[in-house]
Each structure stands twice: as C-alpha cells, then as structure tokens.
Amino acid sequence: MGFFNLFLFIIIFHVFVTTPIFSHSNNNNERSSSSISNFLDLAKSPEEMVEWEHKSKVDEKMHACAHDAHTAMLLGAAKILKQHEHQIKGTVVLVFQPAEEGGAGAKKVLEAGVLDKVSAIFGLHLVPTLPLGHVASKPGPFMAGSGTFHATIHGRGGHAAMPHLSIDPVLAASSAVVNLQQLVSREADPLDPQVVTVANFHGDGAFNVIPDSVTIGGTFRAFSPESITRLKERIQQSPEVFDWMVGIRRKIHEYPELSYEEFKTSEVIRAELDKLGISYKHPVAETGVIGYIGTGEPPFVALRADIDGLPIQEMVEWEHKSKVPGKMHACGHDAHTAMVLGAAKILKQHEDQIKGTVVLVFQPAEEGGAGAKRVLESGVLDKVSAIFGLHVAPVRELPVGHVASKAGPLLAGTAMFDATIHGRGGHAAMPHFAIDPVLAASSAVVNLQQLVSREADPLDPQVLTVANFHADGAYNVIPDSVTFGGTIRALLPESIARLKERIHQVITGQAAVHRCTAEVDFHEDKKPLYPATINDDKLHEHFLEVAKKVVGNNNVHGMEPVTVSEDFSFYQEALPGYFFMLGMQSLTGEPLQSLHSPHFTVNEDALPYGAALHASLATTYLLNHDGANKVDFHEDKKPLYPATINDDKLHEHFLEVAKKVVGNNNVHGMEPVTVSEDFSFYQEALPGYFFMLGMQSLTGEPLQSLHSPHFTVNEDALPYGAALHASLATTYLLNHDGANKVGGKYHDEL
Template identity: 60%
Template sequence: MVFSKWVFLIVILHLFETIPSTVSSSSLKAKELADISVNCLKHAKTPEFMDWMVGIRRKIHENPELGYEEFETSKLIRGELDKMGIPYKHPFAGTGVIGYVGTGRPPFVGLRADMDALPVQELVEWEHKSKVPGKMHACGHDGHVAMLLGSAKILQEYRDNLQGTVALLFQPAEEGGGGARKMIEDGALENIVAIFSLHVSTELPVGSVASRPGLIRAGSGFFEAVISGKGGHAAMPHHTIDPILAASDVVVSLQHLVSRETDPLDSQVVSVAKFKGGSAFNVIPDAVTIGGTFRALSNERFMQLEQRIEEVITKGAEVHRCSAKVDFLEDKKSFYPVTVNNEELHEHFRNVAGDMIGVEKVKVMKPTMGAEDFAFFAEVIPGCNYFLGMKDETKGPLASNHNPNFILNEDSLPYGAALHATLTIRYLLQFQQPKYLLEDGKVRDEL
C-alpha cells in the first residue's frame, strides 16, 4: 500500500498536536519519537518522492562542476527551494546557498551537503553519464545534494510544527578547496547551535549507517616540491646534478616518516602521488616536481608531520647537491583539521537512526584517514558526521570514491533524506536550550 504524503502529514501532525512549544527529552514518549523516524522514512520511500530525488541527482550528475564553479548546481538548488516555498540566502563562498525551514527563530540546527565534483573522466557507461569531459561526481556529492533537498521537502511539509529552525547548508568546494571555512567566514553559522552531515559509503550495506563519537576523520594537507639540479646529456651524468635521483631518494625517505618515526599504534599517512620530470630518454632535466598528501589523527601530530616533510625534502635534496622549494599550497588547497563528532550529537544520531532502521544497522566505526572540511564546522559548533550505506551484493561490487568507475546506488537516497529530516525534527523537540527561552516559556526572537 502506498504511504501517501497526506497520510504522512496526518500522522506527523497528530504526533505534534500533544507536544507543547517547549519540551525536554523526558517529556516525549519514546514511541512518539520512534514514529517520527519511521514515518519520515516511509514518506521518503514513496515512488513519487523517490523519482523526484533521483531526477535531481541525475541532473546534477550529468553536469558536474568543480569547487567554486558550482553555478548551475546552485541555480538548480535555488530553483527547487523556490518551488517548495523555502526562503534562502545566497551566495556564501561564491556559490553556496542556505535555506531556512521552520519558525525563523532559535534554536537553529544545521544540515550540510557538499556540491562539488572532481576532475575525473567518467568511465561508467549509462544514460546519465557526465556531459562534461574530465569532470565527474565520483564522490557522491550529487547524491548528497539530492538527499538534502529531499529532507527540505519533508521538513517543509510540516514546517509549522517545527520547534525552531532548520538551516540547509549547500556548500561549495569540499574537495580540497575548504569551502566550509569560507562559508563560515561569510557568516553561514550565524545562530546555528548544532550541525549534521553525511557521506555515502561503498562499504556499508544499503539501509545501514556508521559513525562514532569523538575523532572520526583525519586532518589532511597537500604538498608540492620543486627539486632543482643541473640538466645535461644522460650519457654524461657526471656533468649534471641529477634531480631525478634526488627526487627518487626523497620519495623513499618520506615513507620512513611513517614506518620509522610514527608510533605503530598511531595512524599517519604520507603519499607521494605526483612525480613529473624530464621529457626525453637521453636528457637529464634541470628540475623535478613531486607532490602528495599527508594525514594524521590529531592536529598536533599533523603539524609535526608537516615540519618533517619539509625537512626531509630540503635536506634530502642537499645530499644530492640539489636545492628544493616546498609549497604546502595553503592558498589553493586548505589544510583540513581532524573531524571530531560531538558525543551528545552522536548519541542523538544513534538513537534516531536506531529507531528508523534498527539498532543492529547502526555501526560504530573506526576513525578513517579520509578527511572532510566539515571539520571546520565542527570546530566552531557541535557537529556530527556519519556514513550512509550504498552496498548491495545483488548489484555487484562498487568502485571506491574518487574512482572513474564510481556508481552511486540511488536506493540509498531515501535513507539519507529521512535521516537528515528526522535528526533535526527530533533535535528541536528534544534539545530546546534554556538560553533561548524567556521566563514565560516563549522562544526569543533573536539570539
């Protein structure tokens, strides 16, 4: 039997009728809270709702845009918010959008989705393949946007019963551009007291989620080094100062930072992913460029690793009579701090997700060496980042993120939309902050 949006609204409205304008978690019955979670998911799974989300996701997938270039994606988002009657502010960090659903008054709780694609040539042959050569949504951000719009649709359908305001943050340039930091600089977190975000996972089954309290993602940075020597004929290397030899030795030495200078129980990563030098088989070049990324699970160890990378490159080059200049690309690719989940918000997430999909499908994960610029948000206000499963054994294995064969399983979309919506609905019901309330129990108009 199709669970129509009208039945959904009747159920939700009934649940809210008995809830006063100021509540605490203890004043709400567990079943009432669980019903909100279950009914949001039922609504998001209806064929009409699913088709709408899938359509949005595919439009974005066909027209991928890199960081700070998400003009058409931003336009599509604003168009959908207009159709739903949701007010918004634009731009933040160039292309970012923030929509607002609810009373327009505190408390404010945020949901965030990243919008940018990657400089990857898509190899998946399907009807909605990327139309832009060399660009692809290979990390699921098209799905993230569709799910946040889906949650907006759910929230808007009973906005009059929200006990505060949900801020919908559509963010540019997560893939190395530090869009979250620039959103913050533009005032995106004004009035917001907590924020949630998700990321699709190719390792978790559809209908399951994973997160953890505290540290969840590594801090990350990038480096590029030009190692200069003296070029010449490859048949007479004694007349040259060989930067290729120097760079090769540096690459090996950089690996020792993890294998010989890091506690084996403390995860760190140094990966050289770029090595460019020379253009002929018999000519030793004047210079070689190397570059890569480094990760650590604390900001302190991250900064130590940065220092050692520079020392190893410059001193290693000197051993081979070369010089080296190291650039950590801070003006192009932001350092990302470690991502730390607020423990209360994680517990809230665990409860909401458990009511929606079953506690056995809510996993506690180990920290990952992948980085997220959601960390900037979580440094300013309490935040919770979680992973949403996409794996379906009946459809075969999924390529990993950032792979040209990456496929987003669209069956995951209703789970993300419903979880986003329910996390904020129940947060506003359960976590009304006393500082926002006047003596008569009414909500303040402003912070």
C-alpha cells in the same frame, strides 16, 4: 477501535477522614473539590442499524463502542461507594472523560491538572468476544500505540487513452500502499508487532480521466515508541518524494561542475527551494546556497550537502551519464544534495510545528577547495549550535538502510605539498658534469616513508603519499629540476604539524646531500590544511538515538577511523558537528565501485534514508534544546497515542480483586492487541491498569464487533463492571495509606 472514556482514579489522603465526594457540606474543615466530571463522546459510526426501542435518535451517530455502558457502570460504582462513603478514608475520583475516539481526551484531562494527586488509575472496556462475567488482561504492554497519517500524491491529469502525456498519481499511490506493507513484513522485527493500514484512498477522476492527485490515509500501530517513530519516518518516504529526489540527483549528475564553478548546480538548488517556498541566501562562498526553514529564531541547527564534482571522465554508460567531458560526480555529492533537498521538502510540510530554525547548507568546493572554511568566514552560520552531515559509502559492509559512525576522531586531517629540487642538467653519458635532481628527489621520496614507519607512534595512524613525480628530461638528458608532490594525513592536529615540519627537513636535507637545492610549498593559501573530522560526543549520543529509530537498532554500526578527509571538519572547529556514513550497497547486486572512480555509481535506494535521517536529526535536536517546550510534532486534534502498558503491581492487585468478584475460573490472561486506547496517556503520568470485561451470552447470538453499526451491549454485564470498579478502588485504599483506618467488614460486604 477506540476504548472507553470513563476511568476510575484513586487519590490517597491519609491526613483527613470522611470527605463527601458528591455532596456539599457546611463543615468548613471538610474538603470540597474532590470530584471530577466531564462530558462523554460518541463513537463515530455510520447510522445505527439495530432496530430496538432505544435506537439512536441522532442521524449518523451512535454509541458503537459501549461508552454509554461504561458511563452506566461507573455511575453504578459511584452509587455503591456513596452508600458506604463514611467508611472511605481516602478519596475515589470518578472521571467522565470526553473525546476518547481520536481526540485524546485523556491527555487534556491530565493537562488540566485535576489528577495531580492521583496515585493509581483503573479502566475497563467491554468486549463482545469474552463470556459474560469474565475478565481478561495482562501486565506490561497490553494495547498498541497508534498514529494517523494522510498523504497527497500529485501527478498530472489527462485522458485515460493517452497515459504517456500524464503523470499517473493513482499508480504512484497504489505503489505506495503496497510498499507500506513492507515496512512491517520486511523491516520490522517479527517479535515487535506492528501494523500499517491504509483505510482510505481517493482519486476523483472520471472513468476515462486520470486525476491530478490522489489522497490516501490510515493508521500505524506498534507497542514501542521507537517502532511508532520508525513507522512514522518511513511512511513519509512516499514515491512522490523519492522520485523527486532521484530526478534532482540525475539532473545534477548530468552537468557536474568543479569547485567554485557550481553555477548551474546552484541554479537547480535555488529553483527547487523556490518551488518549495523556502527562503535562502545566495551567493555564499561564490556559488553556495543557504536555506532556512522554521521561525528564523533560535535554536539553529544545520544540515550540510557538498555540491561540487571532480575532474574525472565518467566511464559508466547509462541514460544520465555526465554530459561534460572530463567532469563527473564521482563522490556522491549529487546524491548528498538531493537528500538535503528531500529533507527540506519533509520539513517544509511541517514548518508550522518547528519552533527553531533548520539551516540548509549547500556548500561548494569540498574537493580540495575548502568550501566549508569560506562558508564559515561568510558568517551565515554564526548562530548555528550544531551541524550534521553524511557521506554515501559504497562498501560491501554497509548495505542500503545502514549507517556507521563513531564519537571522536572519524576522518583524517590532510595537507598537500609540492616540492621542487634544483640541480644542473647534463648528458646522461656524463653525469659527473651534472648535479642529478632525479636521484635527489628519489632519495627524498624513499626517506619520506620513514617519517611514518620509524617516527610515528604506531597507535597514531598517519599516511604520507607521493602521488606525482615529474622529471622532464629526454631519455639521454638529465633535467635541471624535478617536481613531486602528494598528501599527508593524520587524525591528530599535532601529527599533521610534525609531518609538515619533517617533510620540509627531509626534502631540503636530501637535496643538500645530493648537492641540490629544494623548495617545499604546502599551498595553504589555495588548498588549506583540512583538520581531522572529530565528532562531538553529545551529538554522537543524539545520532544513535535518532538513527536507531529511523533505520532500526541492528542497522546502526560503529566504525574505525579512516584516513580519507572531509572539509566538514572546518565546521567542527567552529561548532559542535557530527558526520556519518550512509550505506548504499545492494545485498544482491554487484559490488559498487569506490569513490573517485570513473566507474562509480550511486544506489538511489539510499536517498530516502538520507533524507529521513537529516530531517529527524534536525527536528529531534530542536526538541531536545531551547525549543523543546515549544515543539509538538503531534497534531492537536489527533495526537499519537502511546501504547497501553499495565503496571506490574496493579496487575497483582487486579488478579486478587477480580478473582473474588467474578471467581477464579473467570479471570484470564490474554495476548497484546493492536487496537489503541487513550487511557495510555494516564499511564504515562501515573500507575494505571486497564482490563477487558466480557459480555457475550453463552446461549445468545454472537455480538457484533465494536464500531459496527450493528453493535449492541449485553446489559447483564453492567453489574460486573460496577462491582469491579468499586472493589478495585476500595481494596486499593485498604492496601495503602488508609489501610490501618478502614475496617475489613466493608470489603466483605462489597
């Protein structure tokens, strides 16, 4: 339902006196540009079905939303005001606005600058449910904001008798229609009214032919901007995109590849980018792919996915189990890749609206190979001003659709080490003839733990783990040497440096105590030290703002730092970066296995959330930076309408005036309604007030609803609207800058 497109404005000019509003004047000292007029739009409707003398003479067009009556009422107010013009010490501006019905004419009027000096605005709408001469309104949120959407779901057509040879878009679209209702029934706060309506559905197959594609469309409505944004993001998560992401993830999962060997994985990524029409660079860091969406000009923002697998034999028996012996995607990198590709698909659909560039980073070798470091060294991210990444988290505390992160240190830095202790072998029965490297190495392992327990600040988390130990003697033979190795982890760079220094001292010292020699290698050439993952403070605020809109306030959580590590940290050393955890635990299913487990699985229901978050983080970042004044994510013809929110002070003014004009008993409060009105654009720029004017006769037939081909106007309501317009304007002037110059007699006459 649309609402009227004629609004009454008041401009206060306290520095001059009588100014003609509609007439020209020969007095050069008088102002002459104080009136505003515009054409009016018709409410779109079927053919008018009411047979009367003044029925619409234009085929398939009619005033089914009372804009004709609103025009007459404002002209009536103008006639009253003109008769008393010499008593007006300010200016009443009458705006006859076009295109309320979906065209956001109010927005264009504001952009014209003709209302820059206006200090208050009033508007009304006739309603067929309120008795004649009665009015109703409320302060605060009054009518919903709204947006429109149109979706096309592509399948593969075929004969209805052989559906197995087709991909049925009708079924997919029907599922989407049903699932869209869950955005309100299961995801929306019951105290935050929201509506999603699919109003058109077209699948043009014959009775026995499955079509190639189906289109659906409708509207979404809510009272808060956050809810409108959330609905918009969730609507985009269609079954088409979801199924596509799942298919990609499973294809990659079946053929895992280790660090710098991701050749087939890279082929899959490039094939999908080719299908989407997204340009890219390859190879980067041997097997990586860098995609580009947008203008190719600044600002640049990056989204990162790691693409490598692990040397683990998968133990999960399912249709898409790894087909490569001894290799598995046990850390969710297949899901990360699918989510960034999902974001790419969403972003590509809106590429013409992106005034910067989104860089897609499909990075090899996260698992110990420091692929991020090599991507940086290639120079492909030199112009990027921010980068975002995520990791799926199989923990009970983080269900599907929830996210967690924090500002500052999030994940530990880490380094690997190997040590070799040389002794002298001998028979186990004669240890005095040998120099025992096993005892020396064992002493070193025990003493290494004291670097954390006795030397580290308890408030500075650190971990030292020896994970392998090899002494290859027989049962009765002391070996010549022993090797052992492990990792160190800490949240501060200086703690990592201290641990490295002390590890070398302890191992060589314990070797010397036991008459052995030792070598310690941190393998920085092959497995460089991973810095701590430290989230940028400003990007943390950005993440919170976006995530709350996408997944809801209650689903965004803080978290404590953890001592796992991520080579995403290399990016953060070079540019602002932000990393977060994405939940995927089902509240009803079995607990998921931990990362790097041969029993690890991914809950694919998490994929749409990751894609939506990636896309939203990137586009909102561009909005808030250099491209902010160039990006408009609303369509030019049908922009998103904000909610209509009445000014509290103007509500008091309305009550005072309305009770005098129509009587105390005829002024009513009302609940918010989920219809929308482009009057809300004015309220974003200046104080505004909108109200309903009744026109239902207590003795006549019930009136038809707005936008009905049978809609009629009870013209007895016109004088009430004219009088309310005139009284609201003049009384507003009385109570503001012109109050001391305007006599009370005029108000009494009105």
